[in-house]
Amino acid sequence: MKSLMFHSKRYEIEVVRLANKPEGIRPEEVKEKKQKIKDCILVFITVEKGDDIEKISNELSLEVLKFAKEVNCKKTVICPFAHLSNNLANFKEGIKFFDLLEKELTNKIGLHRSHFGSDKTLLLEVYGHAGAVRFREF
Amino acid sequence: MKSLMFHSKRYEIEVVRLANKPEGIRPEEVKEKKQKIKDCILVFITVEKGDDIEKISNELSLEVLKFAKEVNCKKTVICPFAHLSNNLANFKEGIKFFDLLEKELTNKIGLHRSHFGSDKTLLLEVYGHAGAVRFREF
Numbered sequence: 001m002k003s004l005m006f007h008s009k010r011y012e013i014e015v016v017r018l019a020n021k022p023e024g025i026r027p028e029e030v031k032e033k034k035q036k037i038k039d040c041i042l043v044f045i046t047v048e049k050g051d052d053i054e055k056i057s058n059e060l061s062l063e064v065l066k067f068a069k070e071v072n073c074k075k076t077v078i079c080p081f082a083h084l085s086n087n088l089a090n091f092k093e094g095i096k097f098f099d100l101l102e103k104e105l106t107n108k109i110g111l112h113r114s115h116f117g118s119d120k121t122l123l124l125e126v127y128g129h130a131g132a133v134r135f136r137e138f
Numbered sequence: 139m140k141s142l143m144f145h146s147k148r149y150e151i152e153v154v155r156l157a158n159k160p161e162g163i164r165p166e167e168v169k170e171k172k173q174k175i176k177d178c179i180l181v182f183i184t185v186e187k188g189d190d191i192e193k194i195s196n197e198l199s200l201e202v203l204k205f206a207k208e209v210n211c212k213k214t215v216i217c218p219f220a221h222l223s224n225n226l227a228n229f230k231e232g233i234k235f236f237d238l239l240e241k242e243l244t245n246k247i248g249l250h251r252s253h254f255g256s257d258k259t260l261l262l263e264v265y266g267h268a269g270a271v272r273f274r275e276f
Contacts, residue, residue, distance in 0.1 A: 126262075
């Protein structure tokens with residue numbers, strides 16, 4: 001699993017269309033076509049083949065909470081992002097990872113989850129302090 | 139080398155302060171404290187230890203030009219980004235890579251280069267079409 005995290009001033013996406021790649025993907029139901037979230041820890045996540053998703057979802061949740069605490073931020077957005085690796089997990093594993101991560105973070109921080117399986121427009125504003133962008137590999 | 143490329147509607151950065159990590163880094167001279175660029179191929183690049191920078195700068199330049207042609211975009215921004223790997227090259231190799239890449243792209247596309255060695259604010263707007271975000275690993 002690879003993750004790119006941003007202490008984000010503004011995060012806005014809009015689901016444009018459901019993805020048809022990788023082959024066989026069944027996108028989640030779209031609950032929020034648009035999301036606009038201010039002041040959050042934005043967490044882009046690429047789940048990879050062979051990931052131990054139970055273990056890693058716990059480890060990543062701790063990293064997110066640590067980051068949020070350090071910058072005094074009360075919200076996080078967990079967002080599927082297929083672009084940190086060329087070794088993607090099956091979409092079912094991917095979605096399962098987000099279910100696990102959601103469970104880990106619920107009630108510990110304000111939590112938003114972005115749609116799995118779509119092309120989206122993105123607007124992202126990131127603070128300029130040292131440590132506002134972090135990469136983690138598990 | 140890892141690269142994350144965006145077909146970007148809007149890209150704005152501001153250099154906030156010079157980086158003092160990794161240890162020993164000597165940031166480039168700041169020529170443009172702010173950059174605001176519309177409609178470009180934004181190329182985040184992480185140069186890694188052991189990269190054959192001559193070969194890879196050529197390969198990446200071809201990917202950038204191909205991307206630009208496919209989406210009919212006339213400009214690119216090449217931007218140092220230390221957050222796609224935990225195996226960073228020495229900063230001298232990193233800067234040398236950007237010199238080589240600049241040489242490869244000059245006169246083939248409108249070219250901007252972002253500062254190497256600083257914390258920056260970032261504003262990024264990305265189109266929502268399939269293929270607007272691409273990951274490459276060399």
